[in-house]
Amino acid sequence: MTVESLYPRLEPLLAQVQKPIQYVGGELNAQTKPWDDVAVHWALMYPDAYEVGLPNQGLMILYEVLNERPDALAERTYAVWPDLAALMREHGVGQFTLENHRPVRDFDVLGVSFATELGYTNLLEALDLAGVPLHAVDRDETHPVVVAGGHAAFNPEPVADFVDCAVLGDGEQVVGDITDVVAAWKDAGRPGGRTELLARLARVEGVYVPQFYAVSYLPDGTIEAFTRTRDDVPAQVAKRTVMDLDEWPYPKQPLVPLAESVHERMSVEIFRGCTRGCRFCQAGMITRPVRERTITGIGSMVDQGLKATGYQEVGLLSLSSADHSEIGQLAKELADRYEGTNTGLSLPSTRVDAFNVTLANELSRNGRRSGLTFAPEGGSERIRRVINKTVSKDDLVRTVTTAYANGWRQVKLYFMCGLPTETDEDVLEIAELATEVIRAGREASGSKDIRCTVSIGGFVPKPHTPFQWASQASAETIDHRLRVLREAINADRRLGRSIGIRYHDGKPGIIEGLLSRGDRRVGRVIERVWRDGGHFDGWSEHFSYDRWVAAAADELAPFGVDLDWYTTRERGQHEVLPWDHLESGLDKEWLWDDWQDAISEEEVADCRWTPCYDCGVCPTMGTEIQIGPTGRSLIPLAVVGAGPRPQVDVDVDAAVPDPVHTH
Amino acid sequence: MARQPDGPPPPPTVQKLRLRYTKRGPLRFASHRDLARALERALRRAQVPMAFSAGFSPHPKISYMGAAPTGAASEAEYVEIGLAVRCDPEAVRVALDASLPPGIDVLECVEAAEGTGGLAERLDGTRWRVDLADVDPAELSAAVQALLAAEIAMVAKRTKNGTKDVDVRAALVSASVGAEPGRAILHVVVRQVTPTVRPDDVLAALAAVADLHPPVPPRAVREAQGRLDGTGEVHDPLEPDREAGSRCQGEPQPV
Numbered sequence: 001m002t003v004e005s006l007y008p009r010l011e012p013l014l015a016q017v018q019k020p021i022q023y024v025g026g027e028l029n030a031q032t033k034p035w036d037d038v039a040v041h042w043a044l045m046y047p048d049a050y051e052v053g054l055p056n057q058g059l060m061i062l063y064e065v066l067n068e069r070p071d072a073l074a075e076r077t078y079a080v081w082p083d084l085a086a087l088m089r090e091h092g093v094g095q096f097t098l099e100n101h102r103p104v105r106d107f108d109v110l111g112v113s114f115a116t117e118l119g120y121t122n123l124l125e126a127l128d129l130a131g132v133p134l135h136a137v138d139r140d141e142t143h144p145v146v147v148a149g150g151h152a153a154f155n156p157e158p159v160a161d162f163v164d165c166a167v168l169g170d171g172e173q174v175v176g177d178i179t180d181v182v183a184a185w186k187d188a189g190r191p192g193g194r195t196e197l198l199a200r201l202a203r204v205e206g207v208y209v210p211q212f213y214a215v216s217y218l219p220d221g222t223i224e225a226f227t228r229t230r231d232d233v234p235a236q237v238a239k240r241t242v243m244d245l246d247e248w249p250y251p252k253q254p255l256v257p258l259a260e261s262v263h264e265r266m267s268v269e270i271f272r273g274c275t276r277g278c279r280f281c282q283a284g285m286i287t288r289p290v291r292e293r294t295i296t297g298i299g300s301m302v303d304q305g306l307k308a309t310g311y312q313e314v315g316l317l318s319l320s321s322a323d324h325s326e327i328g329q330l331a332k333e334l335a336d337r338y339e340g341t342n343t344g345l346s347l348p349s350t351r352v353d354a355f356n357v358t359l360a361n362e363l364s365r366n367g368r369r370s371g372l373t374f375a376p377e378g379g380s381e382r383i384r385r386v387i388n389k390t391v392s393k394d395d396l397v398r399t400v401t402t403a404y405a406n407g408w409r410q411v412k413l414y415f416m417c418g419l420p421t422e423t424d425e426d427v428l429e430i431a432e433l434a435t436e437v438i439r440a441g442r443e444a445s446g447s448k449d450i451r452c453t454v455s456i457g458g459f460v461p462k463p464h465t466p467f468q469w470a471s472q473a474s475a476e477t478i479d480h481r482l483r484v485l486r487e488a489i490n491a492d493r494r495l496g497r498s499i500g501i502r503y504h505d506g507k508p509g510i511i512e513g514l515l516s517r518g519d520r521r522v523g524r525v526i527e528r529v530w531r532d533g534g535h536f537d538g539w540s541e542h543f544s545y546d547r548w549v550a551a552a553a554d555e556l557a558p559f560g561v562d563l564d565w566y567t568t569r570e571r572g573q574h575e576v577l578p579w580d581h582l583e584s585g586l587d588k589e590w591l592w593d594d595w596q597d598a599i600s601e602e603e604v605a606d607c608r609w610t611p612c613y614d615c616g617v618c619p620t621m622g623t624e625i626q627i628g629p630t631g632r633s634l635i636p637l638a639v640v641g642a643g644p645r646p647q648v649d650v651d652v653d654a655a656v657p658d659p660v661h662t663h
Numbered sequence: 664m665a666r667q668p669d670g671p672p673p674p675p676t677v678q679k680l681r682l683r684y685t686k687r688g689p690l691r692f693a694s695h696r697d698l699a700r701a702l703e704r705a706l707r708r709a710q711v712p713m714a715f716s717a718g719f720s721p722h723p724k725i726s727y728m729g730a731a732p733t734g735a736a737s738e739a740e741y742v743e744i745g746l747a748v749r750c751d752p753e754a755v756r757v758a759l760d761a762s763l764p765p766g767i768d769v770l771e772c773v774e775a776a777e778g779t780g781g782l783a784e785r786l787d788g789t790r791w792r793v794d795l796a797d798v799d800p801a802e803l804s805a806a807v808q809a810l811l812a813a814e815i816a817m818v819a820k821r822t823k824n825g826t827k828d829v830d831v832r833a834a835l836v837s838a839s840v841g842a843e844p845g846r847a848i849l850h851v852v853v854r855q856v857t858p859t860v861r862p863d864d865v866l867a868a869l870a871a872v873a874d875l876h877p878p879v880p881p882r883a884v885r886e887a888q889g890r891l892d893g894t895g896e897v898h899d900p901l902e903p904d905r906e907a908g909s910r911c912q913g914e915p916q917p918v
Contacts, residue, residue: 007689014692015734015880021697024689027762028704255702258690258697258764306767342721370719373832 003035006093007101007172013087015083021259022050022507023084025098029308032099033062033073039183042074042175043097043107043144045126047119048538052394053078054255056262057317058150059595062171072179075099075107079536080120080129087575095130104130109184110144111175112163113338114152116509117515118537123148124530127162134527136164136211141194144199147178153523154239155463155579158515158522160210163586164198168206168582170272170287172248177204193496202233206240209233215520223519223560223576238583239286241623242292246297255309265313267344268301269293270330273344274319275607275615275625278389279598280416282376282462283319286584288617290608291626295326295333299634301332306343313344316639322356322606325395333634334442338364352376352391355404361600369407374400375414386421387600390599393429397436400452410451411437416459417481418473420508421599427481430454431488432657438498453500454489456482458509460515464584466594468577471570472513478506505545507545513567514552519578524555585623587616670754676745678712678726680752680781681901684735685706690766691884694731697797698767702742705762711755712748729786737885739789741900743775743782746785771789776907785900786855788836788891793849793862796879803849806873807838816868822858831868834860836895849881853893 014020017523031370035041044063046053053059057229066074068533075097088094095104104126112123124134127146133139136146156166159251167174181200185191192199195565202209212233216224228235242248254266272293293301302314316330324330339548346365350356352374360372374396378384381393400411413434417427434452441450458478461467473481482503490496529550536542552563573575573592580588590613596602604613608627620626620629686693693701693746693824704724706713715721724745732736745754756772763769772837773783810816816832839849853860863884889900 012688021690021694021735024692026689026766028764031861088689238697258693258699258701260696264700307708311706312707396678643767 003100003102003106006096006103006591008089009091010101011097012106013084013091013093016087017084018081018381019259021534022078022257023080023096024097025101026308026364027054027098027258029253030076030099030255031067031073031076033067035073035100035102037071038071038073038097038565039186039203040072040109040179041107042072042109042111042179042349043077043104044074045112045123046105046109047112047114048079049081049121050078050257050259050535051261052538054257055267056113056115056260057251057267057269058115058171060255060386061248062111062113062175063255064250064252065172065248066175066179067287069176069179071323075102075136077104077126079119079126082377082535082542084127084157085129088222092292095126100592102336103364105132107144107569109147109178111147111149114148114150114452117152117158118543119152120515121535121537123159123162124527125535132513135161135535137161139164139194140216141190141197145182145197151283151286152516154282154582154584155518156208156210156582157520158518158526159580160520161527162521164209165212166210166582166585167240168208169382170242171240172242172250175241176206177209183272188293199230199232201292202230204355205238206238210520213581216560220560221565223578225576226581236581237584239585241289241326241621242272243290243291243623243626244291245269245626247540249293249297249301252301252304252553254305254311256309256311256523261313264311265315265344266305266309266311267348269313269317269318270298270307270321270324270327271318271627274323274628275387276323277594278322278377278622279387279466279523279594279605280419280459280462282465285465285586287319288585288615289625290392290418291340292324292326292628292630294328294628294630295634296630298330299334299337303637312342313346315346315348317348320351322353322359326630327359328362329458329629331359331634335362335365337439337634337637350374351646352396354395354399354402357399357406360403360408361406369409369412369475372403373412373414376433377414378419378426379415379417379428379433380426382601383419383422383426386598386602387419388598388603390603393433396433397440401440401444404447405444405446409449410453411441412453412455413437415454415456417477417485418459418509420467422473422481424481427485428454428488431491432484432609433490433497434489435495442498448498451500453502454485456485457501458503459504460513460516461511463577463579464519464586464591468591469518469571469575469595472508472510472567475510478483478509482506508537508543509568510542510563511543511545511548514548514563517578518566521556521561525552528555558590583620585617585620587614590615591618673715674747674748676790676803678746680746680748680750680755681773681775681904682769683754683771684763685768685899686731686735686740686766687768688736688766690764690881691736691882692734692740693767694733695727696741698730699725699727699764701767701800705759705767705863706744709755709758709762710789711744712746712750714745714747715738718847722802728782728783729789729855731885732863735862735883737888738770739885739888741786742886749764756818771901773901776904779903779907783860784905785890786888786890788852788854788897789864789885790850790852790882790887790897791865792852792886793866794843794882794884795847795849795877796845797879797880798875798877800840800847800849802848802875803869804840806875807840807849809873810865810868810904811838813872818864818870818871819900820858820864823839827858828861829858829864830854831860831864834917836891837866838865844877852891854891 148163153166273287273290677883713723726743752772760769835850840849887897
């Protein structure tokens with residue numbers, strides 16, 4: 001079968017749109033394979049704009065893993081901005097991939113990675129542009145299998161009508177299993193049509209096929225039960241977990257766009273999972289246990305990635321990077337290795353901990369000390385006990401002051417408001433904290449030229465966390481708390497000028513809350529919003545709260561539920577939650593106990609350094625904590641020196657001797 | 664006092680190279696900022712020993728000039744780079760070309776000769792070729808004659824600071840029309856003025872004076888960029904460097 005390129009028809013349209021470069025492909029390290037050489041064709045989509053989607057680590061990993069298989073190819077597609085989407089509809093050009101501008105409609109599998117629920121309307125837009133029926137039940141065997149992945153897939157019920165499958169957990173191995181199933185089914189002549197293919201996929205570990213599960217509801221609107229409609233699919237679907245990250249050193253060749261993206265750097269994932277136990281954090285709960293990449297594995301990924309990309313900065317990525325068992329040595333040895341090469345190293349997420357300042361100093365020893373970010377998350381010591389992110393006020397002030405004393409000029413502090421049990425007083429403590437930080441910082445650094453930026457947003461309760469039962473604070477509550485906080489910060493003008501505040505109003509959080517803890521009935525709201533013109537909901541210039549509220553009122557009324565029912569309503573212990581049949585490995589009883597502990601402000605320690613507290617993940621999933629130290633170290637690379645080694649010949653009478661010219 | 668980077672200042676520039684490169688195929692949709700990013704990363708991958716500015720965020724010494732607009736292809740884009748270690752220009756050209764995506768092709772690389780003046784001053788004109796699909800060459804010819812006959816042809820241009828009127832006629836050095844099956848070809852030489860007159864401005868002027876409205880978005884390619892002489896010809900801007908280079912062939916390179 002030959003698949004036409006849409007490029008000749010797309011090209012005249014590109015002359016009429018903003019930032020056309022994002023639609024032409026040709027990125028460094030992009031891969032193309034002949035269509036007819038492989039059995040299974042994957043289109044991988046990140047359902048947001050190219051500039052946000054391209055740097056996504058998950059998509060890049062699966063892209064390489066799939067393209068390394070001789071029997072598969074993977075191409076990428078991203079959300080198309082409204083200006084091009086309108087022209088594509090006018091001229092009959094379908095959703096396309098970037099590598100060869102092939103129609104998404106012609107692929108076997110469309111894999112969509114949902115880092116956030118706010119991408120759901122973009123999925124519908126892409127399906128519609130591709131000419132794929134919106135509803136899974138309306139597709140036939142010529143249409144791609146639509147697979148959702150990413151963290152949001154741990155509750156795919158709101159998009160259950162639109163996706164054929166949802167994949168829970170790590171994707172590296174399961175994409176291979178899916179490829180095997182699709183290849184075998186095609187090879188056998190597509191026996192049993194699409195239904196048989198989906199039934200086979202439903203038996204792959206980690207794959208959930210919503211249409212084989214029926215939902216019944218109780219008179220009060222809550223779920224009565226999920227029931228299998230076939231007995232050859234599992235009653236409970238468990239997540240996938242990749243063990244031994246060193247065996248999966250992806251991405252080996254990160255994609256480098258010509259266009260600007262949100263992260264102008266490459267990233268190396270230094271470990272996966274987190275057991276700090278922050279109760280608000282879905283990522284930390286669903287990615288357990290902790291699996292570290294070794295120091296040598298990280299070293300070689302950094303080296304190969306820099307060579308493959310030409311990037312100047314490497315982010316050492318994880319949910320809490322300073323917790324890597326070899327982080328101190330890693331920071332020092334990487335800084336040694338890249339000294340004098342204009343290569344920047346950074347730790348994107350940091351806890352409030354003096355050790356983090358030491359690490360940041362080491363990583364920036366040759367560079368600028370501009371900004372350092374800490375995430376206390378909660379404004380008061382009390383609320384930090386509730387969320388299990390315990391740090392005393394004194395420690396916080398001491399840590400930030402140390403940063404200023406070490407030459408850091410700007411400290412950013414991340415907070416949430418609307419946390420369970422929170423009062424105005426908890427949030428107002430943020431103002432006191434910021435004031436004290438500036439006062440102490442000026443003293444410690446001997447400079448008035450320091451700044452503290454408070455960044456704060458509304459908390460959204462997520463599935464598979466102890467707060468999955470919690471009442472979400474209303475948009476009005478969030479906006480009220482943000483207002484009193486701003487007033488308090490601005491009250492003291494002597495310090496207020498050194499304190500900045502960045503915030504998001506409460507409305508988008510309510511919609512995110514609806515989509516996060518929603519069930520299958522919410523799908524009708526998503527579809528209605530999209531039909532009314534909604535998409536790019538993560539962008540304030542496109543997001544319309546009123547459109548969502550109106551759609552929710554209309555579409556949910558027949559079920560006797562509403563927006564508040566999904567968001568501000570606290571759930572009871574025995575309520576069937578829409579994701580109860582999807583296993584993250586966390587024991588529901590443990591989650592409930594942890595929720596009760598939160599209310600009584602009791603903390604829980606990290607199981608990496610204290611005994612197991614029986615969250616349930618390791619025994620349920622057959623996994624274990626994998627941490628170092630390994631005792632290994634990074635040997636210096638050949639290129640270490642005062643500059644990158646010229647690949648081109650250097651004149652023998654060079655005015656400046658080449659310091660690395662050793663022969 | 665502001666914190667200063669530890670260690671010695673970066674090595675100085677010891678050699679300047681001037682490069683001509685292209686923007687072909689789909690990469691005509693790259694903006695000048697996209698190209699700058701691609702070039703800086705390619706220089707790193709090719710391990711060209713760039714000179715850097717001092718300070719906490721050192722930047723490689725690169726001078727961009729006269730970038731073609733987003734959507735326009737080019738056979739003649741120019742850039743000057745400063746090196747901390749002397750290199751063979753041809754070796755730099757080959758290494759850099761291999762590191763850049765297909766479509767951004769480095770065609771020439773010469774060492775900047777002392778005393779011949781800056782490169783930017785030599786880029787005072789561009790020869791454009793604009794393909795107009797489904798336009799009758801006779802109709803285009805008539806429109807071009809009307810434009811050449813006009814004394815002024817003001818066109819409103821969007822700039823960073825709002826709309827600005829520019830006289831396209833004043834910047835137009837010459838214009839002629841060719842024909843290919845199914846299309847008319849517009850050849851124009853445009854003088855570098857501020858704000859720059861681009862192919863879409865010329866087309867806007869043709870629309871204004873002769874009501875010419877191409878049914879398909881026109882495709883422009885910059886065929887040459889360089890010095891304008893009295894006859895309206897565009898001359899190779901690297902020629903002075905090349906001539907100076909061949910004169911000192913065999914002699915030690917200046918330090």
